[in-house]
Amino acid sequence: MRILVGIICIALISSVIISGCRQDKSTAEALDSVDYNLHIRPLLSDRCFKCHGPDANQRKANLRLDTPEGARAALKDNPSAHAIIPGNPDKSEVYVRISASDTSEVMPPPNSNLSLNQNEIALIKKWIEQGAKYKPHWAFIPPTQHTLPSVADETWPKNEIDYFVLQKIEMANLQPNEEADKERLLKRVSLDLTGLPPSPELHDRFLADNSDNAYEKIIDELLAQPQYGEKMAVHWMDVARYADSHGYQDDGLRTMWPWRDWVIHAFNQNYAYDKFVTWQVAGDLLPNPTKEQVLATGFNRNHKITQEGGVIDEEYRIEYVTDRTNTFAKAFLALTFECAHCHDHKYDPISQKDYYRTFAFFNRVPEKGLLGDIQLASLADPPKIKITNEEVQNILTFINKKDTTPVEVMVMKDTTWKRPTHILVRGVYDAPGEIVTIGVPDIILPFDSSTYGNNRLALAKWLFDEKHPLTARVFVNRMWQEFFGRGLVKTSGDFGMQGELPSHPELLDWLAVDFRKHGWDIKRLVKQMVMSATYRQSSVISKKHVEQDPDNVWLSHAPRIRLTSEGIRDLALASSGLLVKEIGGPSMKVYQPKGIWESSTSGRGVLARYVQDHGDKLYRRGLYSFIKRTVPPPGMLIFDASNRDQCEVKRGVTNTPLQALLLLNEPLMLEAARVLAERLMLNQSSEEERIKRAFLSIVCREVKQAELSVLMTYYETEKNNFRAAPDKAIQFIATGEFPHENVSDTVTLAALMQVIQTIYNMDEAITKT
């Protein structure tokens, strides 16, 4: 399954050679000034902090190097010596030890499987020579809005974003790409804002519009479509680990979909981010909360819940609180709190006590670890709300509820008594230690109960305190990742010491402050990003790009990104005309190969067997596909979607043979080709026109002559093939449950379908270009 491409070999080798040539300029000697955050902390964190960092229990020789006080203190074993003496590397034990040749002396010790190379050692030496200045970690310093940097090419920027980006491009000695052609730009922005390809009608209209603000008009139009909320909801469902089953063992049915309908609604109504998050974290604690505000708190009940007979109640109750705590940290703070569940964090200043102080906010839910087994078929465990048809008609109109029985949704609630929260020794549920009160890691922003209060609502207030260093940055970064494929901080789930540094720190801070100052307006932020010249660049990758900036850190071209699992389904549905544009409602059981659920089930519960839906339900968007956690839809596994086991903020983008098999043979992909072919056959247009139209619908641009000639030749070949074996044509077009159009020339239809199927499999078809 290895990916091996000759051409990449050549690109790779040349990039190594070119890099090799530059090496003399990049060594420690070549640097005038060594910076702690940029050069030193990544080294110390990665190679030293595990034993000489924040975790007090694991600390060796009582030495910590993550604080200047620790590094300059007298050594425990040799009080006359010091780990670091600023200005004097030869007297600094750190330098002496990392440069030692004796294996019993050298640090890191050989058995740690860690090492420093000569260049890294030289960097640390130079840093000590220059005074060993420590700086606070960038992510914990509140962002400030820098002035726009000056750039050489003043004509290129279209908004503020572009000044920051262009400055870096110029520094890297690159040039930004030309603006993408209108067709590809339209496809890109349509996919990014609605998750759907532009319709041929929109395509023609945009191409014909030569006004200066033609592009902006399109953006406003797309942002106003209800499909915008669906597109935005997909990412949020990953963050919230949304699923339609409970997740453990027998994995019974649950009904959290009204919460998902609310998320779509909130994005479409453009709820400000502070409101959107506050309702989800603490809607139940708002004064006289509305039913909608309580529904939003389902966010914190989307975690897995066990129904396995015989489990120990408290073990699982603790597990749920742990999940909420970890999700809170990852989703809103981009910090790996989970590392402090069992011991002090090894890299970040998050103590185990901090962990359980945050845990205490989520530890007051009147819930049980195990409520009932699968036989009880509980769709929602308390605390929960019932939503009636009357409420759907009057207040919760965004919920797509069809039957008359009330639907139950799990929500948050605090008990009136405060369950004491203990530090759990080694994170084990039955090893309670010291009792702690609510709180957070002070390094982020101290938690002042007299200002905020002392419950989850207080935690939400803390999150949106204007001095908070993380909240805005984390969300802005994830939105950037959504549109540019890679965050300004690449590790969008880890802003801690082991995370990557921001590639454009000033831009990140500018966007974060701007977002907060403008009322946390999400649509405004999105529009800002897609209006930029940075976003509008073409995605052509030159040899220079591959050699100098293969990860496109400096953003000198637009990314080419494969569509998501949901996106591929949506493309097939929308381009063929099969899409049913209904919003929300219970999730759908679409085509799925036989036996997937049955072969792995215990046989208990209503989800033991997969009972496929029919009719319109087969043609709803990908985000409505039913997710049974223990056996997720195969397309989601194959195309790198989250399995919704826990909070995820970023999906992988891989390229595998199973993806090719799905695109070639999956029933919906074939059905889309068949239905589109039938519809085109009903038109009176020429055969060439049909193929052109199909190409436009799927790839979202006019076909080029060279492509058309490949397709036309292939079409003729296939017509001959099917003419010679007309039975095969009938077999081929018999795919899918969607009613057939009355097309008598089945040979031509099958050939057209085959050509269309080929177009669906083009790399460009399933790629945001």
Add this chain to the structure above:
Amino acid sequence: MSKEFTDHRFHLTRRHFLGKLSLGIGSAALGSLLIPDLFLKSESPLTSPGLPHFAPKAKRVIYLFQNGAPSQLESFDYKPLLNKMTGEELPASIRMGQRLTGMTSGQSKFPLVGSSFTFNQYGNSGAWVSELFPNIAKVVDDICFIKTMHTEAINHDPALTFMQTGAQQGNRPSMGSWLSYGLGSENKNLPAFCVLLSRGRGNGQGVYSKLWTNGFLDSVHQGVQFSSSEERVLYLKDPEGRDRADRRNMLDQLAQLNDLNYKEFGDPEIKARVQQYEMAYRMQTAVPDLTDLTKEPDNIIKMYGSDCLVPGTYAANCLLARKLSEAGVRFVQLYHQGWDQHGNMVGEMPLQAQDTDRATAALIMDLKQRGLLDETLVIWGTEFGRTNYCQGNLSKENYGRDHHPRCYTMWMAGGGVKAGTTYGETDEFGYNIARDPVHVNDFHATVLHLMGLNHEHLTYKHLGRYYRLTDVAGKLVPGLLA
């Protein structure tokens, strides 16, 4: 094989340069961009596995997972004292207040119960095996029994997940994914990690795709499930009315279109996608050829039992596992369900044994006669053991046993394993470990070792942390090695 390793490293390096994925390069990658080649010389051992770490004893694994926890007391851990003491209360000095599941913690009595099946010693090694496993009894001299496995979880879901991924919770890569990541594949037309499911006649527990998940690793390391239906791998079959020649022609046209696109965009991912379509095409031929068991000679069918011609049976999966492994699949994972005997031990245990005994032994003999046993590691295992006391009603005719994580039996055979031995010993009550415990992490460390991997060095950096299959623990167990 060395070429495969080169390919694998190259794959990683390619990702390093074209990195559309977070593959754990961490701060170093950005640092090297900010200051080109700052880290060039280091190639930190943590980010570039450089594998294997040493000469492997085994090249491939076949893991026969007995899902639901077959009782060690009715199979391989012979405890005559329990027969003598049947009906007597489990002494508090033995139980030592250790936790029980919610299914028996409410019982007022914990009556000991001996196996109703007879044990005998077999082979030169004199291993004890119950009458339910007459065929495995014939190959005990190839086997290393571990009587002292112990785990931390007491319920199926977390215990299974722990056994297969090294963590009770969370979405960690499974053992097969780690080996795929570490060692790659020996066969370009088949996945490195294949999963086969079957179901017995006893009380069953489900299996979950998270047991063969790639977790945070690249999805090429995901276990690929081979089903018993006509379409062995999902979406493998060409559409109705289309044959191989049609598909070949389609892929050629598609490659032309993609090539035109590559000329315009220069994105190496386009070339990579064309390669994936080619691999898919080869899989479409390779998989049906390989999974066609009807062409196996009669003596082989006899060995595995006629069930092996019924797709989806344990026997068929054992034979298929041999074929996949022989073709170079790195890790073949079987799951056989139905081993959860909370009650009706007397009725169900023989059925489960009957469905698995013959084919299990046949697999070992078959590998041996092909000269493959030396380089193939065969594992027979489960998620935990069963209690020495009766769950529910103890009658003359029947009994049941609850979950027991404190000791259970697994065994290994083949590449690098000390054949014909028994490792560790449980106390005479079969409740606690008397000597030489093997924790799940230790077991993982040992399996990786046999495959040429140091469990502390096979790491992947994800969200700031270097993850391992063995998490933060695990010790190699030298007593299991040849």
